[in-house]
Each structure stands twice: as structure tokens, then as C-alpha cells.
Amino acid sequence: MDIDKSLVDSPAPRLEGLAELTPTFSVAVLHCNPDADPKAAFRSLVTFLRTTLESRGQARSVRCLGEVVLAEPDQIEGVGSLLELGIDGLYASVRERRTMPSWAGEDQQVFDVANQLTVVVRCGAFVVLHTPVSDEALRKWLQKFKGLYRYLPSAILRRTLQGDGKTVWLRGVHRRRATKADSKTLGGLRIQEVLDDEDGSFALSAAVIDYLPLDESAVVRGRLTVSPAKSHLYWKFRVDLLTFLAAATETVTLFEKSFAVEPPEEPFWQLAVPETELANVYGAYDVTIAEPDELPGAADPDGELAERAELLRNSFLEVRGHSGSPAFTAVVGREGAEVGSLSIKPAARGDGFELDVRFAGTPSNEAVARQIRDAVGNGELLRIYYESGHTFGECQINLQNQTAPPFANLEFADFGRYRVNQEKPSVRGDQAIHDAIGLINDCSLFAWVATAYPTGWLVCDDGAGEVADFLHLADGTLTAIHVKGAQSTSSTRQVAVTAYQEVVAQAVKNLRLLDNRSLIERFTTPRIARPAAWLDGTRQTELSEFLTALRARTTLNKTKVVIVQPHLLRPVHDAARKAAEEGKPTRDSRSLTLLDGLLRSARRTVISHWDDLTVIGSE
Template structure:
């Protein structure tokens, strides 16, 4: 067996039975520096991890229960050779950590005992690390020996693993204010559909996605949590060692491919934009201390991060920014008294940024000033706000996303011979309008609705106090349809926000009226004698069947809103969208941006009550 003796402690027993281990796939992925030798870098990394595992921190004691280092030519009994597994090196160890529980008295010798596993896998220039060594300790080692390993580019982790977002942890990059959260967590069926332009001032800390690999035989699939700033992946399953190693090599192969070619587009493109050039950042004006529990990862087990955060929260940092630079001076102190000044500036480190903190002059209280400086460290606990609109935190600098996304649910229909500027039949009185819908000489938009929605129930509610112009009910799904005529019949009519304002306002105002028990009561006794109604396209004389179908609905059934307003033409829309994408704004592209904003705002309100909003324009 080809073991590097310099990495072994003669007093520590060999860790046998590797094939029986079942680690969780909670790992950090590092990439070897281009100038470093991968084998030598792995040797240095293992030496650091062995040393870090001996740190006691707040524990009463720690001790190594066993360890092993394997090279490419070695075999794992019961699994196979590292060469066959596609692995170039492996380190594994187990340690016992004894801590005194917080509830025990000073003289009670009661201990919590945790047995912790470390597995480090090398494949080419990559290492995959599963260890109780804290993220903070690992980052500090990477800083000190920055020519050995580095974190993966955050964009690679954000984009490589594609799937429906299930949970996202977000941090604000906007100016702090009482009316907006500093951070938030969102969960749902597909978070990509939940995020909107209001989330453009939040940056991604981590995301749990339902990862769907391209390769049907891939090991890693399903719920996967990605933390880009920490180069971390968490797959919720506890695995046997062969599966763990397969997952590690598979992950490395995916990342290697993403680094070699352009990765897919951002999954959560609505969020804040990562800044890469500090020349765009200026005017620091405020600093806050991040709460360790804001992130999905637990705080460091030895408590150093928690102690530093508590010290900083009990201190003050008065920021004096530079209008032309991201650097700033902070007057620091505690209990109302200043103890010195610090010169702080973000500097590029690999894919992200860290803070460089120095004394600005001689402190009045050297010991306290040094404690505050050391607590700031390289910035993992600080959130810095800039007049340029940027925010530094989690080793990233982000800018609020000012690129408003298009309205997601815009569709276009062919209205044929129907008159796009005529909302309802040209007759007077509620009953007359209901009677005339869909007759031979009716070319109104109401007639188009009647000829389009031909399955299930379609009921017209047009008139004073209406819920909507029409209600469509099929297989339990209820759709409220609001109709408005175009302002012009011209085949080149321009984008017009005003054409949509009234019908959008009406649709939003009537959302509460779509409550199912209220609808049952409303249509049990119709407002007019003979409301227009159809079942599977056939005109009905009463609404008793519709009321029965409404009463059979449950909370599992969907409720949607549709706005029919054919003023927006697809060719005009497409030309305006193209002009905006090419950075050559026109009158129509500017109006379309305003219309997008109006419709996105309406959709946010709709989905706060019901399922979704769709808007129909004209082909």
C-alpha cells in the first residue's frame, strides 16, 4: 500500500473498514492553483486538515480515532483501487469531540460526545472535502497559502446544477430601510417563477434545487443545496462510500466541463448582479454585522465566529466613505467611546473579494482596537453599503439588478374577423348584451371569448358590480376573464400602457370576489334574469349546473385570471423587445418596459391571492 508516511501519526491507529462508512454528501469543492502541483497541494491540504482536527476550540477534548491516506495505486478493500474509481488520492479520518452541554453545571461532569468523519478526495486538480473543519478555518488556510487552492467561481456553482428552485436564501444589497427585509428565505414549487423585479435588490446566498442531470445514469440527482460563496454542495442523502466517491467524481466532471465551456444561463436571473470591477464601487456609507444564522450553513462548531460577531455587535463602526473609491475609514469603539480608526478596503481574491483592514493612525486603546480589527477579519461578518448601489457581503460585491425582466405570461391570439376595438355586442342594456353574445352578427371580443372557451362552463357576468366579464370553469379550474377593446385597429399601432391600465385595475380590484363560497352565493341568485352561459359550447337557460360545479371545487383547484386586450401586436412587441435587447431604445421599447412593469405588478398581486395571471395580445 503506497501511503505517504509523513502524513501519518504513529500514535493514531489506522482507519479500517472504509467500505462500511456512510458519509453525507456535504462537501466543499476546491480547484488547485494553475501554478501548483496537484499532488503536492493535496499533501499540504491533508496536513492542514489533520492539524485543524486537533484544534480543541470550545470542546473539552478531541482525539483522532483513526486515519488513512491512500494514493492512486492503493486499493480500498471491498470497493476497488483508486485508479479504477477515477481517484488520484484519498484521506479519511474519524475523531471524537467531547463538549460540555450548555445546560450542565460547572461541577457536573456530563459531556456530549460527537464522532466526526473527514473524507478528502482528489481527482486531478480538484479536491472534494467532507469535514467538520469550519468554512472559516478552511478559508483562512486558503488565504494564507493562496497559491495552492481556491474556491470555484461562484457563477459555475450557480449555473452548473440546473433544476426547479425549491428554496433560496437571499441577502439584500439595497439601502437598509424599515420597509424592506435585509434578508429573506423563499420556498415553493419553482422559485424561478416566484422571483420578480422586487427581488432584484437581493443576492443569492444559497439555493436548494431539484437537480435534473442530463445523464440518466448519473448518481447525483434530486434535492441539492448549492452555496456558491463557500464553494459548497449538500446532497441530503447519506451514502455508502462507493456512492459517495462516485458522486464526488461525477461532480468534479460536471464542474470541469462547465469551466471548459460556457455554462448555462443564470437560473435566478432576477436577482442582484455580481460585480467584478471594483472601479465601479464607491462611497461606503454604512456597515452592518451579518447574523450567522442568516445563512443555511451552521456556525462554526468551536464558536469563534459567534464570539467575533457578538463583539462587533457590541461595538460601533462609524463609516467615512470615499466618493471615488470602495475604500473607507471606520472610527471604531465600544460603550460610546472611540478606540481608534481603521482603513478598510475590499481587494480581489480569486473569484470574490476580501477586506484588507489596517490601522489608520495610532489607536487610543490599542488592545480594544486590535480586538475589533481581528473580529472584522477579512470581512465574513460585515455587510458594507455603497452610494454606487453596491453591497459587500459574503465575500461578494453585488449591484441591484436594474434590468427589469419581461412580463412572463404574455400570449398572442388570432382574433380573426372579430373587431379588436369592440368589447361587447353593440346593443344597450345588460340583458340585451347577454342575449346578443355569439349571435351571427356579433363580431365583438365577447363573441371571441365564447368561441374560444368551448369546454366546460362559460358564464358571462358583465354588468354593474361584475366579478369579471366571464368566468370559465373546467375540471375544477376557474378562470376569471376580463376583456377590453384595443384603442386602435391599425396594423402598426404602437405600444400603449394606457390601453391596459383600466382593465388591469379592474382585474386586481375584483380578486377578493373570486372566493368560491361567495361565488356560489352570487350565482345561486343571478343579477339578471337570463345570464349568458354555455356548457361545452351549448347555450344554457339557467346556472344551477354551474353553481353545483362551483360548490364541488376544493382548495386544491386552481383559480386564474386572464386579461384579453388585443391592443399589443406581436410584431410591434417583438421589434420593441429586440431594440431593448440590442441597447437601441425606441418609443415602443420604452413603452413596453412600462407595460412590463404594470403587468408584473398586477401578477404579483394576483398570485398573492390565486394562481396566476395571463395577458392575451393580438397576433
């Protein structure tokens, strides 16, 4: 287990017992610039880590307990050679860091002691870092030595590791206003299904995904937290060193493939769009200071970010933007007194951006102005809002996503002999309508519903004060079915939003009536003497067993809403959708966009109460 002699000798003792380490796979991944020598870049990185880890910062003391640097031929006792593991270089160190608790007085000799592990793995042009060194310090080093490493492109981080989103941390890119959150966190079974066009004004800070690799033998799987702006991955398990190294080489292989071929589509495509061209950004008009603790996984062991944020919050930055340019001037001061001006402009940094901050003219109070300038740094704590609709934040520039997605739950059915423009049987009176549903001469949409739901209970509630036209109950799942006839029977009828407005409004208005206890009370004494009802397709004369089935439901059972409105034809829908996708809008494509918006809004309301909304059109 020989130390790489090309590195500066260290006075620290050699770290023994590597195989016994059990680090958490919480890592940043860097990619060596093509013009740099990966071996030389790795040596520089190790030198930087040594220097940083020796820095006391706000701690009372730091002490290296041991370190080791290994090259390709070296062995890790109990694990194997780096060559066998597919690793080109490894650096590991442990330091002791002693800090005074916030509650302790200056005269009390009481300390918090933390033992911190650093493990850095080099695989070709990639390095995988597990370290207590802050993202801020690492970012500054990368900026100082631009020719060595860079963070992975955020698109690679967002798109390589696919899976059901479980949690997302979002930051707003919209104009700040009291009626909309600046940031938010969402959790659920599959966040991709939760996000909608209203989330197009939020950008992704980080996401927890349920990662399921294509390779069944893959080590890394399950819950992964991905922070694209920080090039950071967190796999919640604490693992032995061999598993840690396998996870590192495995993720590097995945990222190498993503660099070679186009990665999959964006998993959270509804969110704000990352901007790559500064020429599209102009008119800065406002700036806010981000809270360090609102950024998931932010590493700030020395409290530097918190100190800078506090200094900026106690200062003022008055933005004076430039039309046609992302650059702007910030008049800065403290306690109401102006101390100078800063010239600030975003500059490309790898896949993202950082702020170039300089004095604009001679400050009236250079000491205070310099403090504010240094606190601004590369822009890690700033959010800058532009008239162009862009927002700078977390070293990324994002534009609000104005592309409204299609309504997700649109289905088409063959209505065959049934009249798509006739909602119910052509008779008068509530009881007469119920009695006529499904008779031989009934070609109404009510009759179609009776044939479309042949299993479980189907109960008609048509009439004044109805919950829905029908309620379907099977295996505990309750479906409220609302029916509306098409405005025309023409085989070329156009998309019409008005055909859906009334039935959608009715479905939304009646959502609170679907509470199970309310339904039991309602059907214990039904409004209609003999409501039309079927059990497994057979007509029933009374509802006692239906009530028994309702009482057997629990909060685990699903409640859904279905709207049957056959006005929308599949061929017309498909042609309109294609025209929109090809950028050749037609009358139908514009109407379909409006219809999508109506149905998406209705679905948001439905899922705020129950499980989901489905709309059925005509083949």
C-alpha cells in the same frame, strides 16, 4: 491499503472499515491553482486538516480515533482501487470531540460527545471535502496559502447545476430601510417563477434546487443545496462510501466541463448582479454585522464566528467612505469610547473579495482596537453598503439588478373577423347584451371569448358589480376573463400603457370575489334573469349544473385570471423588444417597459391570492 509515505507519519491509529462508512454528501469543492502541483497541494491540505482537527478550540478535549491516507494505486477493501474509481488521493479521519453542555455547571462532569468524520477526495486539480472544519478556518488557510487552492467561482456553482428552485436564501444589497427586509427566504414549486424585478435588490446566499442531470445514469440527482460563496454542496442523502466517492467524481467532472465551456444561463437571473470590478465600487456609507445563523450551512463548531459577531455587535464602527474608491476608514470603539481607526478595503480573492484590514494610525487603546480588527477578519460577518449601489457580503460584492424583466405570461391570438376595438354587442341593457353574445351579426370581443373557450362552462357576468366579464370552469380550473377593446384598429398602432390600465385595475380589484363560496352565493340568484352561459359550446338557459360544478371544486383546483386586450400587436411588440435588447430604445420599447412593469405588478397581486395571470394581445 498502504498509507502515502510522502506524508508525515501520524501517531493516530489507522482507520479501518472504510467501506462501512455512510457519510452525508455535504462537501466543499476546491480547485488547485494552475501554478501549483496538485499532489503537493493535497499534502499541504491534509497537514492543515490534521492540525486543525487536533485543535481543541472551545471543546474540553479532542482525540483522533483513526486516520488513513491513500494514493492512486491503493485499494479500499470491499470497494476497489482508487485508480478504478477515478480518484488520485483520499484522506479520511474520525475524531472524538467532547464539549460541556451550555446548561452544565463547571463542577458537573457532564459532556456531550460527538464523533466527527472527515473525508477528502482528490480528482486531478479538484478536491472534495467532507469535514467538520469550519468554513472560517478553511478560508483563513486558503488566504494564507493563496498559491494552493481556491473556491470555485460562484458563477460555476450557480449555473452548473440546473433545476427547479425549491428554496432560496437571499440577502439584501439595497440601502437598508424599515420598509424592506434585509434578508428573506422563499420556498415554492419553482422559485424561478416566483422571483420578479422587486427581488433585484437581493443576492443569492444559497439555493435548494431539484437537480435533474442530463445523464440518466448519474448518481447525484434530486434535492441539492448550493452555497456559491462557500463553494459548498449538500445532497441530503446519507450514502455508502462507494456512492459518496462516485458522487464526488461525478460533480468534479461537471465542474471541469463548466470551466472548459460557457455554463448555462443564470437560473435566478432576476437577483442582484455579482460585481467583478472594484473600480465600479465607491462611497462606503454604512456597515452592519450579519448573524452567523442566517447563513445556510454555516459551520461554526467552535463558536468562533458567534464570539466575533457578539464582539462586533458590542462595538461600534463608524464608516467614513472615500469617493471614487471602495476603501474606507472605520472609526472603532466600545462603550461609547473611541479606541482607534481601521483602514479597510476589499481585495480580490479568486472569484470573490475579502477585506484587507489594518490600523489607520496609532490606536488610543491598542488592545481593544486589535480585538475589533481581529473580529472583522476577512469580512465574513460584515455587510458594507456603498453609494455606488453595491453591497459587500459573504465575500462577494453585488449590485442591485435594475434590469426589469419582460412580463412572463403574454400571449397573442388571431381575432379574425372580430372587431378588436368593440368589447361587447352593440345593444343597450344588460339582458340585451347577454342575449346578443355570439349571434351571427355579433363581431365583438365577447363573441370571440364564446368561441375561444369551447369546452367546459362559460358564464357571462357582464354588468354592474361584475366579478369578471366571463367565468370559465373546466376540470375544476376556474378562469376569470376580463375583456377590454383596443384603442385603435390600425395595423401599426403603437404600444399604449393606457389601454391596459383600466382593465388591469378592474381585474386586481375583483380578486377577492373569486372565492368559491362567494361565487356559489352570487350565481344561486344571478343579477341577470338569463345570464349568457355555454356548456361545451352549447347555449344553456339555467345555471344549476354550473353551480354543481362550482360546489365540486376543492382547494386543490386552480383559479386563474385572463385579460383580453388586443391593443398590443405581436409585430409591434417584437420590434420593441428587439430594440430594447439591442440597446437602441424607441418610443415603443420605452412604452413596452412601462407596460411590463404594470403587468408584472398585477401578476404579483394575482398570485398572492390565486394561481396566475395571463394577458392576451393580438397577432
